[in-house]
Amino acid sequence: MTLEAIRYRSGSLQILDQLLLPHQTVYTEIRSVDDAYRAIKAMKVRGAPAIAIVGCLSLAVELRAGAGGDDPVTFIRESLCHLTSARPTAVNMGRAARELMEHAENESMEKNSEQLRESVITWIEEMLERDVNDNKKIGNYGAQHILSGVPRDSVTILTHCNTGSLATAGYGTALGVVRSLHALGRLKRLYCTETRPYNQGARLTAYEAVAEGLPATLITDSMAALTMRERGITAVVVGADRVVANGDTANKVGTYQLAITAKHHGIPFYVAAPSTSCDLSLESGRDVVIEVRPPEEMTSINGVAIAAPGIDVWNPSFDVTPHQLITGGIITELGVFLPSELQAALTGRLTAL
Numbered sequence: 001m002t003l004e005a006i007r008y009r010s011g012s013l014q015i016l017d018q019l020l021l022p023h024q025t026v027y028t029e030i031r032s033v034d035d036a037y038r039a040i041k042a043m044k045v046r047g048a049p050a051i052a053i054v055g056c057l058s059l060a061v062e063l064r065a066g067a068g069g070d071d072p073v074t075f076i077r078e079s080l081c082h083l084t085s086a087r088p089t090a091v092n093m094g095r096a097a098r099e100l101m102e103h104a105e106n107e108s109m110e111k112n113s114e115q116l117r118e119s120v121i122t123w124i125e126e127m128l129e130r131d132v133n134d135n136k137k138i139g140n141y142g143a144q145h146i147l148s149g150v151p152r153d154s155v156t157i158l159t160h161c162n163t164g165s166l167a168t169a170g171y172g173t174a175l176g177v178v179r180s181l182h183a184l185g186r187l188k189r190l191y192c193t194e195t196r197p198y199n200q201g202a203r204l205t206a207y208e209a210v211a212e213g214l215p216a217t218l219i220t221d222s223m224a225a226l227t228m229r230e231r232g233i234t235a236v237v238v239g240a241d242r243v244v245a246n247g248d249t250a251n252k253v254g255t256y257q258l259a260i261t262a263k264h265h266g267i268p269f270y271v272a273a274p275s276t277s278c279d280l281s282l283e284s285g286r287d288v289v290i291e292v293r294p295p296e297e298m299t300s301i302n303g304v305a306i307a308a309p310g311i312d313v314w315n316p317s318f319d320v321t322p323h324q325l326i327t328g329g330i331i332t333e334l335g336v337f338l339p340s341e342l343q344a345a346l347t348g349r350l351t352a353l
């Protein structure tokens, strides 16, 4: 069974409200671009690929209802600009916006408004299928690469945050690699961190693991070093929100310390991400804008205060792992690359940002 985070049929879009999981399964209707903006900002939908897909599908819903009238290109431009501003670190929405705008502008040369709307809707609808296909390739490449280091054994993987069906159109990236290992009968165990401060690991990865029957154990973020030392971790596999030209990777805060710890223990550290999460326009991770989230996300859980009132809070949502620590490789739908190979492997295959 695969969890369905995004329900779409022409003209109608619903998202599984990830803030209510795992205790409530509620699908929320997204009727407009602004609905999607607010859902993305509030993290009802999260995960770099899912953010881009929901953002663009919300535009498709409005276009299906005739939005933009005689000037759909202006409507599309303004909508994409709004959506891209919701969360700054993940690159997928920005990349989709750039590519979609280019498509819309080209189509506007020879099509009337109605035909243009139809063509843009088709482009957007294809994103869903593309993402699932890419994720399956990531899963397969990643599993084969990890298993090549341990020809006969089953493997134990440590992952961070949530990168599964809920964070993508389906299958997942890092969790997709785990899914593929499980399908091959080679997954001994998955360790997932609870992922402070927003607990996507405890709420979402654990939920997916239970739903899919993966052998999985939840740990707190602060147990990672001990787990690496005591539990025979074969590899650490995490997702990404933006991988830049030198391989530096922005991902959920806590990833950097996992990479340092993995290096100390001689455990290969992998990043799994579609090429749509790669940004060759930035040379190093120093240039990535890191989103800082509201203090309440750290000082309370489900509205219940857990910190001393009045304490100062710093709540960056992501950190950057330097490429030197990504020792296993970067797993994409095009293959597995060392950080030093990424730029050459993707040049010519990605549109400029």
Ligand SMILES: CSC[C@H]1O[C@H](OP(=O)(O)O)[C@H](O)[C@@H]1O
Pocket: 046, 047, 048, 049, 160, 161, 162, 163, 164, 167, 168, 173, 174, 200, 238, 239, 240, 241, 251, 252, 253, 317
């Ligand atoms: C396959 S999704 C990548 C990514 O999304 C997460 O961020 P967020 O939950 O804040 O949207 C996290 O960094 C994951 O690795």
